[in-house]
Amino acid sequence: MKTQRKIAKLISPTPVSDGAGVKLNRLIATPTLDYLDPFLLLDHFGSDNKDDYIAGFPEHPHRGIETVTYMLKGKVTHRDTMGNEGTISAGDIQWMTAGGGLMHEEMPVAEEEGLSGFQLWVNLPKKLKMTKPRYQEIKADKIPVYEKDGAKVKVIAGEVGDVQGAVTEIYAEPNYLDVTLEPNAEFTHPIALGHNAFAYIFDGSADFDESGNFAHNPRLVILTDGDFVKIKAGENGARFLLVSGKPLNEPIARYGPFVMNTRAELYQAIEDLQNGTFVWTEEKEVVTA
Numbered sequence: 001m002k003t004q005r006k007i008a009k010l011i012s013p014t015p016v017s018d019g020a021g022v023k024l025n026r027l028i029a030t031p032t033l034d035y036l037d038p039f040l041l042l043d044h045f046g047s048d049n050k051d052d053y054i055a056g057f058p059e060h061p062h063r064g065i066e067t068v069t070y071m072l073k074g075k076v077t078h079r080d081t082m083g084n085e086g087t088i089s090a091g092d093i094q095w096m097t098a099g100g101g102l103m104h105e106e107m108p109v110a111e112e113e114g115l116s117g118f119q120l121w122v123n124l125p126k127k128l129k130m131t132k133p134r135y136q137e138i139k140a141d142k143i144p145v146y147e148k149d150g151a152k153v154k155v156i157a158g159e160v161g162d163v164q165g166a167v168t169e170i171y172a173e174p175n176y177l178d179v180t181l182e183p184n185a186e187f188t189h190p191i192a193l194g195h196n197a198f199a200y201i202f203d204g205s206a207d208f209d210e211s212g213n214f215a216h217n218p219r220l221v222i223l224t225d226g227d228f229v230k231i232k233a234g235e236n237g238a239r240f241l242l243v244s245g246k247p248l249n250e251p252i253a254r255y256g257p258f259v260m261n262t263r264a265e266l267y268q269a270i271e272d273l274q275n276g277t278f279v280w281t282e283e284k285e286v287v288t289a
């Protein structure tokens, strides 16, 4: 007997300012929802007014997590201490494993069309927090698409039917899907029992659990546990992220861009920054192994 996932909680975005003064809507990492193991933060950034985003995110550190940036429109240039550099634009995904430590900058570009995108933070288990940083950048035309019965799904990570996602070898075994449904179309998708899951609806409306109640954008939909989800779009269609992952069930100690297991490890990160020894190196990996 397969169990259908239902809506556990509906959450409205919290407007915040982050980086050097970027206005964005925060869905996870708020007083309402601190985290949804293994997901530590979800932001929907962007605006049609460049003054809301152009200050960007100048150079800053990360340790112990992965940051995942997915663009809907506009451009963001980035550069990090591992030598990765480039510009991501509509439909591109950047899956960055910060691991033991890197510094990077994420700077939006002023475009006529404005800016819109998402950043998700995925936690790393204790054994991988100090791992070598890793970087996967996948351009829009390399992200596989699943299409059936009025559903169009960009498979960023995980699998839908026989379509395999573009991003692989992530510890949390994530599903990261960008789902577009035509008016009244339905989409049924298996999600591993025990994995935490959410949808973020950013266009249109949808019924996420056959209750007859439609969630309207923008809303974060937290799902109960179960084997699958069945979603039906409203009369104007729907577009949403559908994300799930394996919970780590480990202690979380977080301070800004560092997420570790203990406070001592946070103090170490701050000390490393002050000493100029923050960034991961081969030597450190050998010493700490």
Ligand code: MN
Pocket (backbone or CB within 6 Å): 057, 060, 062, 067, 104, 106
């Ligand atoms: Mn960052």
